Amino acid sequence: xxxxxxxxxxxxxxxxxxxxxxxxxxxxxxxxxxxxxxxxxxxxxxxxxxxxxxxxxxxxxxxxxxxxxxxxxxxxxxxxxxxxxxxxxxxxxxxxxxxxxxxxxxxxxxxxxxxxxxxxxxxxxxxxxxxxxxxxxxxxxxxxxxxxxxxxxxxxxxxxxxxxxxxxxxxxxxxxxxxxxxxxxxxxxxxxxxxxxxxxxxxxxxxxxxxxxxxxxxxxxxxxxxxxxxxxxxxxxxxxxxxxxxxxxxxxxxxxxxxxx
Amino acid sequence: xxxxxxxxxxxxxxxxxxxxxxxxxxxxxxxxxxxxxxxxxxxxxxxxxxxxxxxxxxxxxxxxxxxxxxxxxxxxxxxxxxxxxxxxxxxxxxxxxxxxxxxxxxxxxxxxxxxxxxxxxxxxxxxxxxxxxxxxxxxxxxxxxxxxxxxxxxxxxxxxxxxxxxxxxxxxxxxxxxxxxxxxxxxxxxxxxxxxxxxxxxxxxxxxxxxxxxxxxxxxxxxxxxxxxxxxxxxx
Numbered sequence: 495x496x497x498x499x500x501x502x503x504x505x506x507x508x509x510x511x512x513x514x515x516x517x518x519x520x521x522x523x524x525x526x527x528x529x530x531x532x533x534x535x536x537x538x539x540x541x542x543x544x545x546x547x548x549x550x551x552x553x554x555x556x557x558x559x560x561x562x563x564x565x566x567x568x569x570x571x572x573x574x575x576x577x578x579x580x581x582x583x584x585x586x587x588x589x590x591x592x593x594x595x596x597x598x599x600x601x602x603x604x605x606x607x608x609x610x611x612x613x614x615x616x617x618x619x620x621x622x623x624x625x626x627x628x629x630x631x632x633x634x635x636x637x638x639x640x641x642x643x644x645x646x647x648x649x650x651x652x653x654x655x656x657x658x659x660x661x662x663x664x665x666x667x668x669x670x671x672x673x674x675x676x677x678x679x680x681x682x683x684x685x686x687x688x689x690x691x692x693x694x695x696x697x698x699x700x701x702x703x704x705x706x707x708x709x710x711x712x713x714x715x716x717x718x719x720x721x722x723x724x725x726x727x728x729x730x731x732x733x734x735x736x737x738x739x740x741x742x743x744x745x746x747x748x749x750x751x752x753x754x755x
Numbered sequence: 756x757x758x759x760x761x762x763x764x765x766x767x768x769x770x771x772x773x774x775x776x777x778x779x780x781x782x783x784x785x786x787x788x789x790x791x792x793x794x795x796x797x798x799x800x801x802x803x804x805x806x807x808x809x810x811x812x813x814x815x816x817x818x819x820x821x822x823x824x825x826x827x828x829x830x831x832x833x834x835x836x837x838x839x840x841x842x843x844x845x846x847x848x849x850x851x852x853x854x855x856x857x858x859x860x861x862x863x864x865x866x867x868x869x870x871x872x873x874x875x876x877x878x879x880x881x882x883x884x885x886x887x888x889x890x891x892x893x894x895x896x897x898x899x900x901x902x903x904x905x906x907x908x909x910x911x912x913x914x915x916x917x918x919x920x921x922x923x924x925x926x927x928x929x930x931x932x933x934x935x936x937x938x939x940x941x942x943x944x945x946x947x948x949x950x951x952x953x954x955x956x957x958x959x960x961x962x963x964x965x966x967x968x969x970x971x972x973x974x975x976x977x978x979x980x981x982x983x984x985x986x987x988x989x990x991x
Contacts, residue, residue, distance in 0.1 A: 567925075567971035568964055569932035571943055576964070579956045662828035669936055676831060683838065691839035698827045698835050705826035 497692050505682045509700065512673045518592070520673030522700065528592065528674060529661040532599030533607075537653075539600065540607035545637065547612050558608075565605040570666055574598045578670050591672040595664065603660055610652045614645035648723065651716035658708050662701070675700065767958050773949045780945025781966060787862055787941060788931045792924060794867030799874035806879060817875070824872035829865070830933050836865040837937040862934035866927060873923045881916030882908065914985055921978030925971050932967075942966060 502509075512520015519527070546558035565573065577598045581589045618641060626636035668676040679697040683690055767773045802820065805813040824832070841849065841861060852860060885908055893903035935944040946963040950956045 563972070564968060567929075567968040567975075569929040569943065569967060571932045571935065572960070572964055572967060575943070575947070576960055579960065658826075665828040665830040666933075668830065676828075676834070680834075690842045691835075694831070694835040694839040698831050701828055701831055702823065702826045706822060709826065 497689060498696060501682065501686070501689065501692055501696060505678075508678050508682060509675065509696075512678055518590075518673050520675075521678045522675045522704070524592070524672070525661065525664050525674040526704075528595060528599065528664045528667065528672070529657065531596055532603055532664075533653075533657050533660050535596070535600045536603035536607055539604035540611055541642070543604060543608035544611035544615065547608065548615060562605045562608060565602060566609075570598070570602055570663055571669065573602055574666055574670060577601070591667065591670045594670055595667040595672045599660060599663060602663070603656065606659075607653065607656060610649050610656065611645060614649035614652075615641060617648065618644055647719070650719060651712065654712040654715060655709070658705050658712070661705060661708070665701075762957060763955070764958050764962065767949060767953060767955060767962065770953070773953065776945045776949055777942075777962065780940060780942040783859065783939060784931050784941040787859060787866065787934055787939065788928045790863045791867035791870060791931070792927055794863065795870035795874050795927065798867065798871035799878060802871060802875035803878050803882075806875065807882075821872040821876055824869045829869050829930055830936055832869050833862060833865045833933055833937050837861040858934065858937050858939040862931070862937060862939050866930055866934070870923065870927045870930075874920065877916045877919035877923060878912065880919070881912040881914075884915045885911050914982075914987075917978065917982045917985070921975065921982070924978070925974050928971060928974060929967070 508521060510521045511523045512518060514520065514523075518524075543558050543561065546554040547562065549555050549558075574595070578594050581594060581597060622644070623636055623641055626640040627633070631639065664672075664674050665676045667674050668680065671677065676697065679693055683693040686693065802817050806817045808814070837858060841852070841857065844852070849857075889911065890903050890908055893907040894900070898906065931941060932943040934941050935947070938944075940948075942963055946959045950959040953959065
């Protein structure tokens, strides 16, 4: 027990911000920034991919479907290796590990989020689109003003749990020397050499505390949304919703189908 | 710079050393994936049984197990097993394990234990979707608890859980690539080695990507086929 406290006391700064004032920002702050930026940049990409996947035009649908299946069928580690190798050759100069990892996460998360968005759109009653088209909206107008606001709101819980997934995926940055939390722990382990169990247990515990807190917090958001939707389902204007069997929310996406590396 | 006319798959595939590395890599990937899948599935059934018992402490234990494995990144779990728990074992066992491909054994354990949490949750949500009338009816017809589970409840629950189980089987297969980080010479590891020896990054990654993609798609297709096979016509 004393060993644990000793290790934390000696290295808490490294675990928290890495070598920040004297070196690159690292540790848990780097992990959080990486996952936050990853998901925020992936989101705007995911909507067009989802729309392309649902498009009636095959020249839009096919590439998007291939992209989604391609990314889902390949390990994240493999995509990291691709970006690590392709990005510098395409840009023409060196790319730091942080940017490589961020690019990878954006590509990876955009495809996974697009599946979430797609399921949200598919879960809406068909009448929504038909009615808004009948009211004179263009396709994009209907999407922007009617479909997407509902679909995105309904899929918010899945997107939040996707954030926790992303946070866990940043650990793979360790492989290309991004100075995030796992990398910091390995640095400490290499200094101490004699206490690997202690170091990695502290690492595991840190991730657990962060992810568990976030999951619980997002659970509250999910409950709030579910309650709001139940309230809406009783409004007379959503006939489809009230026709759904009791107890099931129309269009409630199944909680994230995806799982973390 | 990358130039497409340099793209030469044959150079790698016909090289005896590289192709041997590739074959070894795929074999190890498959061994790790299949062994940890079997470990995960059997453990998931045990966890599920515990969760279904009326004992409060057993349910808590399983809930804790699931929370632990879902909230810690798989890579960290692998490291904890291979660097951490390995070092706590008695010396004789460490020596024995080291001479028996300890990396692969620990990656199977870590991936299997982690995936068991997901599988047990999939099975549980499959079970929860079965109306309680089913088990009541089965019991009323004279089935024992285990008999009703085996003949009435589980066959339906399994069908409900199929899509999630397939998804998680694919991710288990993909996660086997993480074993590279603790030095298992599986496919990703082999490809990195070929790349560093041949300086043909594009070709080596291309081969690995195609192999991973093909195997993932095969698992997905096999799962879809199985789901269709198992589904009962006219059932909800």
